[in-house]
Amino acid sequence: MMKTDKKLNRVFQIEIVETLSNIVEVDAENEQEALLRAQDMYRNEKVVLYPDDFIDTKFNIFAQK
Template sequence: MNLNFNQSLAKNYKSPSQIIRVLSEDWVANQSYCPNCNAEPLSEFTNIENGYDKKDEQILKIFQIEIIEMLSNIVEVGAENEQEALLKAQEMYRNEEVFLYSDDFIGTKFNIFE
């Protein structure tokens, strides 16, 4: 494995972010491999394209999964009505007067996006 970038690819670019993008994309395309099955080179897929699992010789559909962790804490707020109490609690939260900690965890929700 060659750990050096092909510097000649950078000659047509001035922006440092463009240079590193071009150099790193070329390096990954030519030097990377799958550590699980030693497949070389890696197959190129977009983020929403189907993937290929060489080990099981099957096409895999790629899913985007949203993971939501929920925290809950009850705070006491003095107010004349419910609306005022909600506004005061929201302000306390925004002003970091109320904190939610890991022991306030109440659940996890998973949503599938295709």
């Protein structure tokens, strides 16, 4: 009988996460209000993050079952 060294390829799921960051100034009475206003500005596209705001890339591998 002939022995074969065949490696079986498996499929892996790799998550690629890019982090963008920008600091905006918000006038508010307290931290909670400032955070809500910043979130509203972002959701309404008054603050937009661009490729120049890039900070980091991470790669996460998910275990296969």
